[in-house]
Amino acid sequence: xxxxxxxxxxRLLLAGALAAVSAAVTGCSSDSAASTSGGAGRLRIGYxxxxxxxxxxxxxxxxxxALPDHEITWIKFDSGAGVNxxxxxxxxxxxxxxxxxxxxxxxxxxxxxxxxxxxxxxAGRNEALVARKGTGVxxxxxxxxxxxxxxxxxxxxxxxxxxxxxxxxxxxxxxLVDLQPQAVLAAWQRGDIDAAYVWLPTLDELRxxxxxxxxSKEIGGSGKPTLDLAVVSDDLIAEDPKAIDAWRKAEAxxxxxxxxxxxxxxxxxxxxxxxxxxxxxxxxxxxVFLTPEQVASADWLxxxxxxxxxxxxxxxxxxxxxxxxxxxxxxxxxxxxxAFYLEGLSDAVK
Numbered sequence: 154x155x156x157x158x159x160x161x162x163x164r165l166l167l168a169g170a171l172a173a174v175s176a177a178v179t180g181c182s183s184d185s186a187a188s189t190s191g192g193a194g195r196l197r198i199g200y201x202x203x204x205x206x207x208x209x210x211x212x213x214x215x216x217x218x219a220l221p222d223h224e225i226t227w228i229k230f231d232s233g234a235g236v237n238x239x240x241x242x243x244x245x246x247x248x249x250x251x252x253x254x255x256x257x258x259x260x261x262x263x264x265x266x267x268x269x270x271x272x273x274x275x276a277g278r279n280e281a282l283v284a285r286k287g288t289g290v291x292x293x294x295x296x297x298x299x300x301x302x303x304x305x306x307x308x309x310x311x312x313x314x315x316x317x318x319x320x321x322x323x324x325x326x327x328x329l330v331d332l333q334p335q336a337v338l339a340a341w342q343r344g345d346i347d348a349a350y351v352w353l354p355t356l357d358e359l360r361x362x363x364x365x366x367x368x369s370k371e372i373g374g375s376g377k378p379t380l381d382l383a384v385v386s387d388d389l390i391a392e393d394p395k396a397i398d399a400w401r402k403a404e405a406x407x408x409x410x411x412x413x414x415x416x417x418x419x420x421x422x423x424x425x426x427x428x429x430x431x432x433x434x435x436x437x438x439x440x441v442f443l444t445p446e447q448v449a450s451a452d453w454l455x456x457x458x459x460x461x462x463x464x465x466x467x468x469x470x471x472x473x474x475x476x477x478x479x480x481x482x483x484x485x486x487x488x489x490x491x492a493f494y495l496e497g498l499s500d501a502v503k
Contacts (some may be wrong), residue, residue, distance in 0.1 A: 170453050196373050196389075196396060197226045199236050199248030204353060204422050204436045205273045205381060206407030207249055212421035213410075215403040217234035220396060220425045234306040244456045247400060248271055251308035252380045252463075256470040258482040259492040268390065268494035272407050272448045272463070275441035276369035280309050280379070281356055282316055283363035284339065284348040285456060293320035293366050294393060299347040302340050305477075306329040308379035311470065312369045315377045319415035336349065353436045370441075377473065378466055390494055397494075401501035405445035411437070411443070445469055445502035456499045460490055 184301075197214070200207045210216055217225050228245070230236050233254025239245045240258070250258075250269075258265040284290035290299065293316050304311050316322060332340055332354040340346045341359055347364070349359055369379050383404065387396055411418045413436075425432035449453050455461030469488045475483035 157362070161310050165278065174372040182313060182323065184452060191381075192370075194393075195224045195226075195246070196400070197228060197244065197246050198400075199228050199230050199239060199245045199250075201249050201381075202228060202354075202362075202426055203381070204426070204433065204440055205249070206298050206381075206404055206411060206442065207273055208425040209410055209421045210403045211423065212425050213407075215406055216400055218397040219403055223396060231335075232304040232307045234304070237265055237306070240267050240384070240386060243386070243388070245386065247383065247385050247397075250382050250384050251311075252305050252378075252382055252467055253308045253311035253470055253474070255382055255384065255492075256474060256484065256489075257298075257306060257466050257480055259467075260461040260471055260480045260491055261480065264484070264488065264492065266387040267384040268387065268492050269382045269454070269463070269467075270385045270494040271401060272454055272497070273383055273404070276308060276312070276352075276373060276379040276381070277439055277441040278368045278370050279356070279436065280312060280352040281360075281440040282300055282313060282366045283356070283359045284366055285344070285346075287344075288347045290348065290366070291364060293317065294322065295347055296320075296366075297322055298327065300328040300330060300335045300345070301328045301349040301350065302346040303350045303363060304333050304337075305329075308369070308381070309350040309352060310379070311474065312379055313373075314374045314479070315372050315473065316350070316367050319375065319479075321374075348399040349500070353439065354428065354432070357432070357436065358422035372475065377469070379470075380463070380466070382463075385494060394497065398497050398501055401498065406418040408442055408445050411442050449498050449502045454498065455493070457495050457497070460493050463490055464489055469487070 184250050200211060211227050233251045236248045236250050237254055237258050244302060255269060290296055303313050317324060330346060332396060334351050334356050337349045338355050338358055341349060389397060414440050419434045423430045426433060443453060449456050451461045453461045467489050471483040474480045
C-alpha cells in the first residue's frame with residue numbers, strides 16, 4: 154500500500170486538530186454555532202448525514218427537551234477521521250464514530266481522550282462495495298489492478314480491506330484512493346475510479362450504475378462486523394455525567410421510535426437528509442438497529458463493570474488494522490476496555 158494510504162500518525166492527527174476545529178465550525182448545522190470549550194451546560198455533538206437514531210434525536214429535539222438548560226450544538230462530519238481529530242482538538246463532547254476509527258483512536262501510547270458509550274447501529278447493506286458496470290467486474294477478485302475509492306480510516310475502509318483479504322488480494326494489488334463520500338460520487342461519474350466502498354446515501358447513487366460485490370452485512374457475518382458507535386469525551390464524563398444519562402435516554406427513545414413509529418421516524422430522517430420519505434424508508438431498511446435492551450446486553454456493549462462482545466469486536470478490529478499496516482500496533486484488550494464508559498447504561502435503557 155502506498156504511503157498515502159497509511160494511517161495518520163498521532164503527531165499528524167495532533168497537527169490536524171486545529172484544522173478540524175475550523176472544519177467543525179463550518180460544518181455546523183444551521184441550528185447553532187460550534188462552541189470552543191466543553192463542560193456542563195454545553196454539548197457539542199458530532200453526527201453524520203446517515204440514517205440512524207441520531208437523526209431522529211436531532212430532528213425531534215429530544216435532547217434539547219431533556220436538557221433545556223444546556224446549549225446543544227449539532228456538528229456534521231463526513232467521516233470518522235474528522236471526528237477523531239476534533240476530539241483531539243477538544244472541540245466535541247459527544248459524537249458518532251465507526252468501530253474502525255474508534256479502534257484507531259484507542260491505539261498507541263496517547264489514545265484519544267474519549268470512551269464508547271452507545272451503539273447507534275450495526276452496519277448492514279447500508280455500507281457496500283460497488284463496481285461500475287462498465288468495468289465488467291463481477292466479484293471482488295476481479296478488482297485486481299483496479300482503482301477503488303473509499304474514505305480512509307473509516308468502517309468502509311476497514312471492510313474493504315477485509316473483502317480484499319477474503320478474495321485473496323493484498324492492498325498493493327489494487328490502487329486505493331482516499332475520497333470522502335461526495336468526492337467518491339464525483340470520481341465515479343468521471344470514470345476516475347472503477348469501484349468504491351462507501352455508505353448511504355452516496356451508496357444508493359452508485360448502485361444505479363454499478364454492481365454490488367459485497368456489503369458490510371456479509372463481511373460482518375464472516376466475522377468482521379462494523380458498527381456505528383457513539384463516544385463521549387473524558388472531560389464530559391468528569392464534568393457532566395448527568396448530561397450523558399439524558400443523551401443516552403434520548404438515543405434509546407429514538408431506537409424505540411424506529412420500531413413503534415416507523416412513519417414518524419421515516420419523516421424525521423427524510424427531513425434531516427433532504428430526501429423523499431420513500432428514499433428514507435428504503436435507506437433505513439438497510440441498517441441493523443438494536444433495541445436499547447440489546448445495546449446494553451452482553452451480546453453488544455454490556456453494562457456496568459461487564460463489557461459485552463463489542464470489546465472483542467473492537468480488539469479484533471485493532472489487530473486486523475495492525476496486520477494491514479494501518480496502525481503501528483494493535484491496542485490491547487485492556488486498553489480497549491478502558492475506553493468503555495458503561496456507568497449508568499443499564500438505567501438509561503429502562
